[in-house]
Amino acid sequence: MCDWENFGARLAFARARLADPDGEQMPPFQLLSEPGVTAAEQRSCSENWMRKCIAAATPDRERLNFRFSDAPFTKICLGYLSNDFHDHATALLLVEMLEAQDRSLFELTPIPTAKTMARRCGHGCGEPSIASATSARFRTSRRRRRFTPTASKF
Incomplete structure (x- = not known):
């Protein structure tokens, strides 16, 4: 069942997470369902989330050592x-x-x-x-x- 108790506190919770870019982040898709979130807050959430994802993937990228050609692509x-x-x-x-x-x-x-x-x-x-x-x-x-x-x- 849905728990609508304290629903109004969700926006404050989301904004508290956004205020701390180094803290635990909220998934951007989840933030879409929060009423009252601005486009700037959604973008900030997405950027913070991706920054953490990229940092987490860095060791694997370095270990895999992918090399890509500098030749121009036509397609x-x-x-x-x-x-x-x-x-x-x-x-x-x-x-x-x-x-x-x-x-x-x-x-x-x-x-x-x-x-x-x-x-x-x-x-x-x-x-x-x-x-x-x-x-x-x-x-x-x-x-x-x-x-x-x-x-x-x-």
């Missing part, structure tokens, strides 16, 4: 991470979006998770082991070059 490269690149309700929605993207502007890379990879054929080609209409649509909607994961410590 925006988009990667889609999902375990639903198969006959699944989410895939039926996603594949239409991928098909609608302008290939002259975007280069698409599907990045299947380990759960999805377990459903793939045993010889590592990356193709689904069961041919399906959805899988075929994913194959034709992706960019031509196959995704090849680089050496990762995950």
Whole structure:
């Protein structure tokens, strides 16, 4: 059941959290449901939240040591991470979006998770082991070059 007792104190609580950027932060999405929060407060909350997330991810970024080319790109490269690149309700929605993207502007890379990879054929080609209409649509909607994961410590 919803507890509406002390509901009026929620805004004061949220503002107290915002006043201390180094303290415990409130997730920005949660703040959206608080009546009376200004756009500036929402932005401050988002910036504080992301600052903490980036700081928490720094050790992993340094450990993974990703290197990116400085060569200019002619297209925006988009990667889609999902375990639903198969006959699944989410895939039926996603594949239409991928098909609608302008290939002259975007280069698409599907990045299947380990759960999805377990459903793939045993010889590592990356193709689904069961041919399906959805899988075929994913194959034709992706960019031509196959995704090849680089050496990762995950």
